[in-house]
Amino acid sequence: MKTLLVITGPTGVGKTELCIRLAEHYGVEIINADSRQIYAEMPIGTAAPTAEQQSRVRHHFVGCKHIGEYYSASLYEQDVLKLLQDNNSCDNTAEPGARKDMMILAGGSMMYIDAVCNGIDDIPTIRDDIREMMKARLREEGLETMVEELHNLDPEYWSIVDRCNPRRVIHALEICHQTGKTYTSFRTGKKKTRPFNVIKIGLTVQRKELYDRINRRVLAMMDNGLLNEVISLLPHRNCNALNTVGYKELIKYLDGEIILEEAVRQIQSNTRQYARKQLTWYKRDEEMTWFSPCETQTIINFIDQKLFQNK
Numbered sequence: 231m232k233t234l235l236v237i238t239g240p241t242g243v244g245k246t247e248l249c250i251r252l253a254e255h256y257g258v259e260i261i262n263a264d265s266r267q268i269y270a271e272m273p274i275g276t277a278a279p280t281a282e283q284q285s286r287v288r289h290h291f292v293g294c295k296h297i298g299e300y301y302s303a304s305l306y307e308q309d310v311l312k313l314l315q316d317n318n319s320c321d322n323t324a325e326p327g328a329r330k331d332m333m334i335l336a337g338g339s340m341m342y343i344d345a346v347c348n349g350i351d352d353i354p355t356i357r358d359d360i361r362e363m364m365k366a367r368l369r370e371e372g373l374e375t376m377v378e379e380l381h382n383l384d385p386e387y388w389s390i391v392d393r394c395n396p397r398r399v400i401h402a403l404e405i406c407h408q409t410g411k412t413y414t415s416f417r418t419g420k421k422k423t424r425p426f427n428v429i430k431i432g433l434t435v436q437r438k439e440l441y442d443r444i445n446r447r448v449l450a451m452m453d454n455g456l457l458n459e460v461i462s463l464l465p466h467r468n469c470n471a472l473n474t475v476g477y478k479e480l481i482k483y484l485d486g487e488i489i490l491e492e493a494v495r496q497i498q499s500n501t502r503q504y505a506r507k508q509l510t511w512y513k514r515d516e517e518m519t520w521f522s523p524c525e526t527q528t529i530i531n532f533i534d535q536k537l538f539q540n541k
């Protein structure tokens with residue numbers, strides 16, 4: 231049976247380089263599990279693997295979608311399961327000689343990792359006309375009106391959804407309008423059986439160190455041209471992909487709402503907040519074993535033990 235090695239943890243903790251070292255050690259490929267690194271136009275703000283890093287190890291689902299393309303955790307689940315079955319990448323150019331019984335799933339997008347490991351509910355794919363209609367309504371009517379509509383159509387989901395998250399609210403409304411049923415009716419929460427073993431490793435460091443890493447990484451992104459990257463994406467500013475830390479703050483700066491120094495400060499603050507959210511999510515997973523990203527050999531020993539047990 232194949233093994234999926236999941237390497238995750240909060241943003242900025244040091245997942246990328248460790249995963250490359252592990253992939254080189256085991257002779258395996260890496261599946262990206264960052265929902266924004268999938269888009270080709272966002273390499274700086276998402277800290278996507280560099281060309282040099284990708285030359286060392288084959289990466290799947292990095293820069294393989296256009297920012298205007300619709301993509302979701304459900305589609306990602308389907309694509310990754312197919313990849314694990316036949317080891318074809320999204321551009322169908324699998325490299326020869328790659329180990330076929332193990333792959334690394336690396337990233338910090340909680341929903342994407344959960345979709346691959348546990349499965350997600352079979353929720354219908356939204357038609358383009360419904361999606362465009364709801365996007366237009368959000369722009370014209372505002373989030374508050376849409377939240378009220380969700381309260382009327384699906385009060386059960388309204389009671390638990392993050393009502394400040396337009397993506398969550400609008401997706402539930404899209405389901406209601408397209409199917410005539412509540413979003414809640416599609417949510418079963420049942421874990422699906424997978425034809426592979428899963429080894430989950432979480433990376434963490436002391437909070438002060440993590441925050442220092444995040445703050446320095448944001449400054450490095452700015453030095454590497456993040457502002458110019460955001461400027462180039464302004465024609466796509468209404469795309470959901472840009473409702474992301476690093477992009478939304480700089481768009482506010484470009485709109486004249488805040489000064490650049492404040493935008494950078496907000497990026498650092500919002501990234502730290504997102505890291506806390508990630509850790510809260512991951513800590514609930516009893517299958518996760520935690521290490522420092524600098525414990526490479528200890529992690530390898532742990533993986534070897536798990537692989538031996540799964541034989």
